[in-house]
Amino acid sequence: MTDQKLTPRLEIRNLTRSFDGTQVVRGVSLKVMPGQVTCLLGPSGCGKSTTLRMIAGVEMQDSGEIYVDGSLICDTKFRIPPERRSIGLMFQDFALFPHMSVADNVAFGLKGAKEEKRARVEELLKRVDMLRHIDNYPHELSGGEQQRIALARALAPKPRIMLMDEPFSGLDNRLRDDIRDQTLAVLKDEDAAVLLVTHEPEEAMRMADEIALMRDGVIVQQGAPYNIYNNPVDKAATAFFSDINVIRGTVRGALTQTPFGQFLAPGVKDGAEVDIVIRPQHIRIDLDRGGRGPNPTAVDGTPARGVVERARFMGKESLVEFRMDYDGSILTASVPNVFLPKPGMPLWLMLRRDRCFVFPAK
């Protein structure tokens, strides 16, 4: 007997798909547990939507298998049709039926007695706080309200899996966060396994239990948002979540000497180059005291001097660009908005050691 708790609701193994001789999905494997939200995150064109469409059954894979609750639903020889996969879909352009009322839209995929259907429609509309609009038509609703109806419609037949492709991208910024949070609460209540495609890291971090970071048709890293952000697998994965600063160094005896002190580079050959990567918010700034900076510490390493090139007030923070004395390169630090130094001001920069990543240079 299989243990229901340990069996993924959705599992894909080694999915591949080519178009016109180019492989756009190259061996993608993934598991999603019931009640879990996994975000497939990556830049435009990396193969996210194609992966989702294969799971939905509207696109056929060239190889690989798809399982639901441990049972095969599709490989290259066997294929359960889309409508029998117990999958709810919510896409950005998945419009409501304009000629149908909200009630009829939500009831669209439901089977059974009229009263039962009505009860389920009312239950879901209540859940998305739209019961008062049950007799309205889509054109009478705002974008955010339509989105909530689309969610209710997708969830009405109690799908075991929800596939969502950029479902919030049509909404304006202020609306989006509320709808995301509300959607997440409803999805958790329904206990479906959710696979959500997005190219926005903030959205993935807000929604996901797990992020699968995709690039060029493969998943390059998978894990909880905290781990993906704090232990990125390479420079590109770091840069996907924020701006980055890169300090290049050469390895001698498993150490890299930089103007900011030494960094460990275990396993890297002598003479090879490495990139020390740090996000702008993890650079510390200190005052110049007649050409001298603060003392080196274990936490912040050795300070290096730079001159403010440009400082921009961003609201929550200021972005300050420095031209570094040691080689004229530019480093960017993000600092709380109370601090907005003038161009030309000399300051000392330190790198928070625990926030530096060391990657072999490509």
Ligand SMILES: Nc1ncnc2c1ncn2[C@@H]1O[C@H](COP(=O)(O)OP(=O)(O)OP(=O)(O)O)[C@@H](O)[C@H]1O
């Ligand atoms: N039906 C198709 N025919 C030919 N090429 C396709 C087809 N569908 C997708 N592609 C190509 O496959 C690649 C991956 O597309 P896909 O839509 O999966 O990427 P994506 O990561 O979802 O990007 P986006 O966020 O821009 O939709 C793209 O280069 C796209 O042009």
